[in-house]
Amino acid sequence: MEFTNETIDLDLLPKFEEVHFSSLHKDYIKVVYINIAIVLLIIAIGIGALIYFNEEMQQSLAYSIFGVSYVAFALVLFFSSVASVKRRAYAVREKDILYKRGLLSTTTTMMPFNRIQHVAMHEGAFSRIYNLAQIQIYTAGGSTSDVKISGIEKEKAESIKELLMQKIQNQI
Amino acid sequence: MEFDFKTPQRQSVTGIVIMFADTFQGLIRALWAPILVVLFRMKSENYLLIALGFLALVVLTLVIGYLKYRNFTFFLDEEKQEFVLSKGIINKSKINIQLSKIQQVNINQSIIQKIIGVYSLDIDTAGSDKKEISIRAIDQSLALILKERLLDYGDKGEAVSEEKSEIISNSSSNAKPFIKVSYTTLFKVGITSNYGRTIALLITFAITLYQSFKDAISTFEIDETTVDSAFEKSAGYFSVGILVAGLLFLVLLINIIRTFIKHFDFEMIKQKQSLAIISGLFAKKNTLLNPDKVQITSYSQNYFQKKLKILDMNMKQASSNEAKEEQKKSNVIEVPGCNSYERDEILKLILGKIPEKGTPIQPNFRYLISRIFSAAVFLGIIFTVLNFSEVENITFYIPLIFVYLGLVSSVIYFGFKNNRLYSNENFVILKHGAWDVEHEIIEPYKIQAITTRQYFWHKGADVGHLTLHTAAGDVHFKFGDFTKIKQLVNYWLYQVETSKQNWM
Numbered sequence: 001m002e003f004t005n006e007t008i009d010l011d012l013l014p015k016f017e018e019v020h021f022s023s024l025h026k027d028y029i030k031v032v033y034i035n036i037a038i039v040l041l042i043i044a045i046g047i048g049a050l051i052y053f054n055e056e057m058q059q060s061l062a063y064s065i066f067g068v069s070y071v072a073f074a075l076v077l078f079f080s081s082v083a084s085v086k087r088r089a090y091a092v093r094e095k096d097i098l099y100k101r102g103l104l105s106t107t108t109t110m111m112p113f114n115r116i117q118h119v120a121m122h123e124g125a126f127s128r129i130y131n132l133a134q135i136q137i138y139t140a141g142g143s144t145s146d147v148k149i150s151g152i153e154k155e156k157a158e159s160i161k162e163l164l165m166q167k168i169q170n171q172i
Numbered sequence: 173m174e175f176d177f178k179t180p181q182r183q184s185v186t187g188i189v190i191m192f193a194d195t196f197q198g199l200i201r202a203l204w205a206p207i208l209v210v211l212f213r214m215k216s217e218n219y220l221l222i223a224l225g226f227l228a229l230v231v232l233t234l235v236i237g238y239l240k241y242r243n244f245t246f247f248l249d250e251e252k253q254e255f256v257l258s259k260g261i262i263n264k265s266k267i268n269i270q271l272s273k274i275q276q277v278n279i280n281q282s283i284i285q286k287i288i289g290v291y292s293l294d295i296d297t298a299g300s301d302k303k304e305i306s307i308r309a310i311d312q313s314l315a316l317i318l319k320e321r322l323l324d325y326g327d328k329g330e331a332v333s334e335e336k337s338e339i340i341s342n343s344s345s346n347a348k349p350f351i352k353v354s355y356t357t358l359f360k361v362g363i364t365s366n367y368g369r370t371i372a373l374l375i376t377f378a379i380t381l382y383q384s385f386k387d388a389i390s391t392f393e394i395d396e397t398t399v400d401s402a403f404e405k406s407a408g409y410f411s412v413g414i415l416v417a418g419l420l421f422l423v424l425l426i427n428i429i430r431t432f433i434k435h436f437d438f439e440m441i442k443q444k445q446s447l448a449i450i451s452g453l454f455a456k457k458n459t460l461l462n463p464d465k466v467q468i469t470s471y472s473q474n475y476f477q478k479k480l481k482i483l484d485m486n487m488k489q490a491s492s493n494e495a496k497e498e499q500k501k502s503n504v505i506e507v508p509g510c511n512s513y514e515r516d517e518i519l520k521l522i523l524g525k526i527p528e529k530g531t532p533i534q535p536n537f538r539y540l541i542s543r544i545f546s547a548a549v550f551l552g553i554i555f556t557v558l559n560f561s562e563v564e565n566i567t568f569y570i571p572l573i574f575v576y577l578g579l580v581s582s583v584i585y586f587g588f589k590n591n592r593l594y595s596n597e598n599f600v601i602l603k604h605g606a607w608d609v610e611h612e613i614i615e616p617y618k619i620q621a622i623t624t625r626q627y628f629w630h631k632g633a634d635v636g637h638l639t640l641h642t643a644a645g646d647v648h649f650k651f652g653d654f655t656k657i658k659q660l661v662n663y664w665l666y667q668v669e670t671s672k673q674n675w676m
Contacts, residue, residue, distance in 0.1 A: 008663070008666070010659050010662070010663055011659075013662045013663060013666050014662065014666075015658070015662055016658070016661060016662055016665065017658050095665075095669040096665060096669060102625070104627055104628060105625050105626055105627040105628070106625070106626050106628075107623060107624070107625040108623065108624050108625075109621060109622070109623045110621060110622045110623070110661065110665055111620075111621045112621070112665060112668045112669045113669075114668070114669065114671075115619075115620045115621065115668065115675070117273050117297045117298050118267065118268060118269040118270065118273055118297050118305075119267075119268050120265055120266065120267040120268070121265065121266045121267075121268075122260075122263060122264070122265045122266075123260075123263065123264040123265070124262075124263050125262040125263055128264070138297070139298075139620040139621050139641065140298035140490060140620050140643040140675075140676075141620035141621045141641030141642060141643065141646070142641065142643075142645070142646075144623075144639070144641060144646055145620060145621040145623065145641035145646075147621075161266075161268060165252065165254055165268050165270060166252075168270045168272075168273065169252060169253055169254070169270055169272075
């Protein structure tokens with residue numbers, strides 16, 4: 001019987017922090033633009049209805065307060081979403097999948113293939129225009145560890161899913 | 173009859189009705205407020221308009237229901253051993269489930285489904301989101317065959333029944349208990365544990381009592397200010413002292429009673445591969461614990477418990493969806509008041525050996541800064557609230573601020589001092605807690621996923637946070653040396669990915 005039990009040098013293990021991450025597809029930002037536009041439109045309609053039905057609010061002070069806060073909100077929403085999309089990235093290694101995101105912080109989630117429970121692929125209405133898809137990966141770790149990666153090219157998403165399913169199958 | 177699940181299948185045709193009902197229900201739930209407004213605001217001349225609108229809504233829902241039915245397909249890929257489900261009209265989803273990962277298949281019937289004569293089939297994996305994987309309309313015979321096919325892979329069904337029969341056969345036999353908790357121990361546990369929770373409960377109770385007392389007075393039209401000042405005069409600091417003493421007594425009493433009810437005649441019996449636990453005063457609870465299913469083992473001890481030489485143990489098991497609904501608390505199995513010898517025996521049973529603490533990592537001093545900052549923000553909010561609500565003599569509250577400061581700073585200090593992450597090749601041990609010092613023990617191969625997090629202002633100081641996701645919940649370690657954390661993460665990933673052991 002061949003049995004080895006050598007000490008593992010921690011520094012020789014593959015390092016997750018040095019992996020090359022691929023960012024989301026460049027068209028995904030357009031989907032984000034569409035979503036922001038829709039959110040802003042809905043809020044604008046809401047404010048419009050509020051002013052239309054409340055006669056007390058039909059005065060210049062209310063207009064300027066609503067106007068300034070709306071523009072400020074729109075700017076914050078726009079820049080934070082764009083920045084956060086740029087910071088999202090994923091990497092598929094031989095034995096696990098990594099997903100990095102976060103605006104103020106860098107959050108990296110690592111899921112070994114042999115702990116993945118199942119995989120779902122979602123295609124949103126706007127994502128489909130640009131041939132993009134979202135992959136959702138479930139582990140038994142519960143909702144805090146489930147990862148959703150949006151804005152991957154559909155063919156690529158399909159092949160990642162295929163790969164994950166294959167890896168899951170090989171485990172048992 | 174031979175059914176073929178290899179090609180994509182739709183639900184049974186009557187499923188359109190179910191889809192319609194589901195959509196309609198969802199629509200009503202989302203739009204009930206505007207609908208009510210329209211109904212009440214409209215004048216009687218407009219009833220025709222409302223009827224037409226309603227009709228349009230129904231037609232629209234029918235169309236959506238039909239499209240949902242058309243786009244919902246499922247099939248069994250025998251070659252890859254997976255079940256594939258596609259759905260969605262505008263937002264499309266495709267879900268793949270490896271057959272070996274399926275834990276349960278449930279066949280249910282709601283009222284509408286009963287009327288039409290179809291069943292729903294829900295598939296449960298250890299992952300979350302039960303609703304994701306549900307076939308809403310399927311014939312009974314088809315459902316039963318599909319269930320059989322889905323569970324065919326592996327022998328999960330048998331394993332479950334085996335476990336159940338074990339409970340029945342052993343609850344009657346009288347094996348010698350390996351841990352038995354005496355009344356004195358229960359008493360000791362009662363007077364030393366759960367202070368925080370009971371005090372919080374009592375404070376809310378006292379506040380509601382005080383409020384209703386005040387309300388009663390105002391309804392009797394007694395001049396409120398005289399009562400208030402009378403109350404404040406009598407409730408000087410002396411009476412506050414008595415109040416606190418009474419409160420403490422009450423807390424102890426409640427805790428003792430609760431401990432006795434919950435853990436009366438606590439017995440732990442060793443069986444072939446599992447532990448049977450029997451306890452309870454009114455209802456005898458019989459739980460079977462399989463050591464392989466335990467994801468996090470923990471023991472905790474506070475200052476008093478240390479003096480009395482007792483500690484509490486918790487075994488957290490994997491929580492599946494079903495367990496969440498029915499027996500949320502039984503996922504955590506508690507052993508009250510064991511001594512360190514008994515603790516080691518239990519640890520040996522569950523983990524195979526007594527876990528030794530590996531190299532420790534302690535949190536950075538930034539832990540203190542962040543806690544102090546949040547405590548100060550909380551104090552600030554309280555002050556602003558007090559300032560705006562018309563509290564007459566603020567001076568009365570100033571000693572309370574010192575009590576708060578003393579309490580919070582000691583909690584922060586001891587929380588910092590006790591926070592450690594130990595790791596070696598077999599165990600990860602997280603020590604934390606200001607008063608109840610808890611050790612949480614995880615075997616690395618039971619980790620499901622790992623998350624690291626670093627704020628950009630912590631980059632220079634090389635400080636970061638770590639979360640280990642297990643099937644029984646998450647474990648956090650914050651403000652650690654990020655280089656060391658990254659090294660550990662790489663090691664744990666290596667361990668999980670090379671591990672052949674089954675985590676459950």
